Amino acid sequence: MQAIIFANRLGDELTPLNHYYCPTLLPVGNKAVIDYTLEDIASSGITQVKLVISPQAKEIEQHLGSGKKWGVEIEYFLSKPEEETSAVLKRLSLDTQDKLLLVRGDIFRSPSIMQFIEFSKEFPDNFVQAKMANQNAGMMLLPAALPHIADLNWPLTQQDNEEAVVTLVLHGHCCRLDSIQSYMDTNLSLAANEFPSLTPMERSYNSANPEQDFYVGAKARTGQLNDQQGWGILGENAWIDPSVTMKNCILVGNDCQVDKGSILNNCLVLPHTYVGEGLEVKDSILCKNLLINVRTEGVIEIDDQALIGSCKVAVKGGTDKTGLITRFLLFILLTMSLPLWPLLQAVSFINSYGVKNSDNNKSESPKDSLSEPALGARITQSYKDNLGHTFQTWKWNISPMILALIPQLYYVISGRLDLFGSSPQVSYSHGQTTDRLGVFGPVQLLLDESAPQEERALLALEFEANNHSTKYLSLIWCSLRVHSQSLGFNHRGSKHRGSMSEFES
Structure with missing residues (x-):
C-alpha cells in the first residue's frame, strides 16, 4: 500500500501567517504540521508516499527531502493550489482499484492512521468514513472510497454520506488549522500537554505550577524555570533572558530570542522571532515582525526591529548568481x-x-474609457x-x-x-x-x-x-x-x- 498526501492548501484562512508559512509547514509544538502526518504514516508501515504540493513547494521539499528521516520514500507531485482530489488522482495515473491511502497532510490530528487502516481491512468492500472529534478526519482508503473522494477536497466538509456503510469514530484530536484562533488553540493545547498521545519530546523541567511543566529543547538558554508561573514548550536554541516573566501557557519556537524585562502571557512565538526588551505581550502570536492579537484579531506589522523582528536574515543561495x-x-x-x-x-x-x-x-461613454x-x-x-x-x-x-x-x-x-x-x-x-x-x-x-x-x-x-x-x-x-x-x-x-x-x- 502507498499513501497519497494532499498538502496543497493556500492558507488564506490564516492571513497574515500565510505570508511566511503554507499550512503544511506551520509549526505546531515546534514541528511542521506535515511532520506529524509522516510520523503517523511511517508508524502504520507505509513506506511509499506521493506528496501533492503547490504553495511553497520548494520549501516543503527542502524540509522533507527524500523522507529518509521518517523511513519513507517521498515522490513529489505539483498541483494547482487546492486542486480537486479527483483531478489530481487522474493526473497521477494510478490504478484506483489498488489499495491507496488518501490523507490530508495540512491539518493536525492525533496518531490514528494505523487504527483506521486496520479497521478498514475488516470491511474491504465498504466505504469507511473516518471521523475524529465529530468532524471529517481527512483520510480515506481506495478503492472503496472512490465515489466519495470529494470529501477530501479543501475546505473539508462535514461527512454525512448516506451510502457510507461504516463510520469509524477515531479517538483523539483533529484540528483543521483553518483560523488564527484554531491554530493558537492547537499549539497551546499541545504545550499544556493536553494531547496524551503527543507528549512533547523535549526535556521536562518543573515550573512554579505544580500541575504543568516546561519542555525545553536542546541548547536553549533560560533562567530558573521553577520560579515561573507559566508553562509550555521552549524550542531549540531559544534564548530567553533570566529576567523575562512567563505567565500561563507559552510556546517559544526554535532560534527565538526574548530580551530582558519582557512579559509573555499566553503567547505563541514562532521560530526565528526576536522579542524586544521590556515588551509585554498577552494572548498573541508573534511571527517575525507580525504581532497578532488572537482575541481581537488585530494585526500589527512592526517596523522597529528593536521591538519585534526576525532573528534570521534570509540569504538567497548563490549557486545561480550571474557570473x-x-x-x-x-x-x-x-x-x-x-x-x-x-x-x-x-x-x-x-x-x-x-x-x-x-x-x-x-467604451460606451468617455467616463467608461477612463475607468481603467x-x-x-x-x-x-x-x-x-x-x-x-x-x-x-x-x-x-x-x-x-x-x-x-x-x-x-x-x-x-x-x-x-x-x-x-x-x-x-x-x-x-x-x-x-x-x-x-x-x-x-x-x-x-x-x-x-x-x-x-x-x-x-x-x-x-x-x-x-x-x-x-x-x-x-x-x-x-x-x-x-x-x-x-x-x-x-x-x-x-x-x-x-x-x-x-x-x-x-
Whole structure:
C-alpha cells in the first residue's frame, strides 16, 4: 500500500501567517504540521508516499527531502493550489482499484492512521468514513472510497454520506488549522500537554505550577524555570533572558530570542522571532515582525526591529548568481542595443496608442474609457532585488517580452538581479522565499500583467521542477514562439500550458 498526501492548501484562512508559512509547514509544538502526518504514516508501515504540493513547494521539499528521516520514500507531485482530489488522482495515473491511502497532510490530528487502516481491512468492500472529534478526519482508503473522494477536497466538509456503510469514530484530536484562533488553540493545547498521545519530546523541567511543566529543547538558554508561573514548550536554541516573566501557557519556537524585562502571557512565538526588551505581550502570536492579537484579531506589522523582528536574515543561495564573465558580455550586449532604443520606444508608443484607441472605441461613454488607465509606452514596475531592497524600474510596451525587458539587464550587470530567476515583481511576491530573483523567467516571459497569482505560482513551480539542462534555452524559444502565435502577447491559461510542455523536451 502507498499513501497519497494532499498538502496543497493556500492558507488564506490564516492571513497574515500565510505570508511566511503554507499550512503544511506551520509549526505546531515546534514541528511542521506535515511532520506529524509522516510520523503517523511511517508508524502504520507505509513506506511509499506521493506528496501533492503547490504553495511553497520548494520549501516543503527542502524540509522533507527524500523522507529518509521518517523511513519513507517521498515522490513529489505539483498541483494547482487546492486542486480537486479527483483531478489530481487522474493526473497521477494510478490504478484506483489498488489499495491507496488518501490523507490530508495540512491539518493536525492525533496518531490514528494505523487504527483506521486496520479497521478498514475488516470491511474491504465498504466505504469507511473516518471521523475524529465529530468532524471529517481527512483520510480515506481506495478503492472503496472512490465515489466519495470529494470529501477530501479543501475546505473539508462535514461527512454525512448516506451510502457510507461504516463510520469509524477515531479517538483523539483533529484540528483543521483553518483560523488564527484554531491554530493558537492547537499549539497551546499541545504545550499544556493536553494531547496524551503527543507528549512533547523535549526535556521536562518543573515550573512554579505544580500541575504543568516546561519542555525545553536542546541548547536553549533560560533562567530558573521553577520560579515561573507559566508553562509550555521552549524550542531549540531559544534564548530567553533570566529576567523575562512567563505567565500561563507559552510556546517559544526554535532560534527565538526574548530580551530582558519582557512579559509573555499566553503567547505563541514562532521560530526565528526576536522579542524586544521590556515588551509585554498577552494572548498573541508573534511571527517575525507580525504581532497578532488572537482575541481581537488585530494585526500589527512592526517596523522597529528593536521591538519585534526576525532573528534570521534570509540569504538567497548563490549557486545561480550571474557570473562576472556573463555580466561583462551583457554589458557589451546592452551597449550594442542602445542605437535600437529609439526604434523600440517608437514601437512601444504605437502599441500603447493603439490600445488606448481600441479601449475608447469599446467604451460606451468617455467616463467608461477612463475607468481603467491604459498602459503607456513604458510600463513602470516595483521590483525587489536579491538583497531585499525595493526599487522602481520599467519595461517597454512591446512584444516579445524578451525585448521589452532589455533595459532591465542593467540590474543584472550591477549585480542586483540574476539573468534568470524568479519574478522580482513585488505585487506577486509570496512568503519569504530564498529563490534567486532574475530578469528572465517563465513568469516574466510567458505571462502578461493580468495573469492571476495562482497561474504565476503554478508556472514557476513547473519550471522549477524541470531539471533539463536546456530549460533556459527552451524558455527563450517558448517566449518567441508565443509571440509569433499570439501577435500581442495577450494569451492566457491553456495557451501557455502548451508552451510549457517544450521545457520537458
